[in-house]
Amino acid sequence: MDKRTMIIEKASELFAKKGFDTTSVQEITDACGISKGSFYLTFKSKESLLFAIFEYFTSKLVDRISTVFQKEINSQERLSEYLVIQFEEIQKYKDFILMQVREQTNLGNEEMMRLLSRLRRKAFELQEALFVERYGQAISAHLPDLFVIVNGMTKGYIEIIIMTKVELDYKRLSDYLVERIDSVVDGLNEPLLDSDSIFGFQTGCSSSAAIKADLASQLHALKRDSANADMTISLEVIEEELMKEAIRKPVIIGMLSNLEPFEEAAEFCQAMRSFLEQ
Template identity: 50%
Template sequence: MTKRKVLIIEKASELFAENGFDATSVQDITDACGISKGAFYLSFKSKENLLFSIFEYFSDKLIARMGGLLDLEIGTRERFELFFSVQFEEIARYSDFIMMQMREQTSPGNAEMLALINELRQRTYKVQERLLLEVYGDGIRKHMPDLLVLLSGLIKGYIEIIIFNKDELNYVELGAYIVERTDSIVAGLSEPFLKSDQLIGYRVNGSNTMITADELLKDIELFKHVVKDEDLLISLDVIKEELSEKNHRKPVIQGMMSNLKNHAGTEALLGKLNLFIKSMC
């Protein structure tokens, strides 16, 4: 993502949070950024397209921070605590924007947005699953769907406090507190209630790979519903065909990925493809 796009996203999110989405004009955004309207439209097709990009930008930052935890040379419990702290920090940072979105119900409700939400949910589940297994061992694997639901409910309650009450909580202490509560939940597990196919966005693949070919195929299919550019559709179809083969040809996928870079709104998909490519090494 270019520096100009990041500037527009950051300034626009502040204006939307302060004045509301409808009350903020493209002129307001360009004035705040010190750019022309022409420069704005070179980066974003419309204000609605910008709104989606803000969601995408925030989601990518959260995913990157969560993924980075796996590379830290720290204890497993500390890593698990940071997993929760990071989420609360990012939510707090953009709480005014989130509040605006909830108040005005401004959400680009299309297949592309649904794909973004599904991606964030999947990636969060995958990191959380890995951390749970690191801390509590492989014996909890059969309980994973229930654990993810229980922890999601627990986290949601604190997120609501952060957004609606504007309370400045100590996120480090809160992360440690949630891990302690997780200890109690794990200690009281008996028989699993949920099956993996009952949990939205969760798949058991038995590997350490963060992104699978099946996930990418479904994401690409969702993304195609909102794509009109013929060249982009052709590139997506070539990638789909390659991912459907047993032996993926890395150079072919990378060649088509270079075509995707020329189109707006492909950053999230490119990020997932890059992770998949790295797993092939």
């Protein structure tokens, strides 16, 4: 386990147990067996660490959910397994989530909005694949509505997991929800929402702006983990362009060419080029 991951995991345990405000950096470094200097070389502040914890947990959730597509199971089982994983991960980190609810830690900054936007879009993509597999391509026009409806259905059960000591059978619950989703799909008529609606109402931005926010979030993660100066410089130039109202496409395309040798940037480069072609 690298130092950054160790700090994230130890700090999340301390925050869940003691609370964010009452946990000191000294307590975190003591738990990790490192110096304060080493901590501040990794994170600028306790607040930036808290954001990194959210980023780390959401990444783990998405990675685990993605494994459902590698299993040789039918569409009903795959959709149910997706829900089971979601509930299990929330149960695993419920104490940390409760701490956030209790202390109402302020993370309403631009970086957090980008993370939430990216997570929301990834959740939509995963559900899209699951719903199309189960209900066929005819469901495509209804995906934005189904996304909102299903998230609304699961929200109440998630609140029970977080806020109460009630022990739910997640497999039984997930199978039950799949039956309810089947009933919803059977009753669908004319679509109400489109993708602009679901990606715009939470962040207050258009679909294009949400995509830019997603790209900026990916860029931030690459820049954070980069140990190559040339790669970092290219990412910084792209970042500056993304912040402008009028993006200079040739500049970004040139920087993307610089990033081609770096395998870890391949997904970002592909997404960036798709955005430029719009």
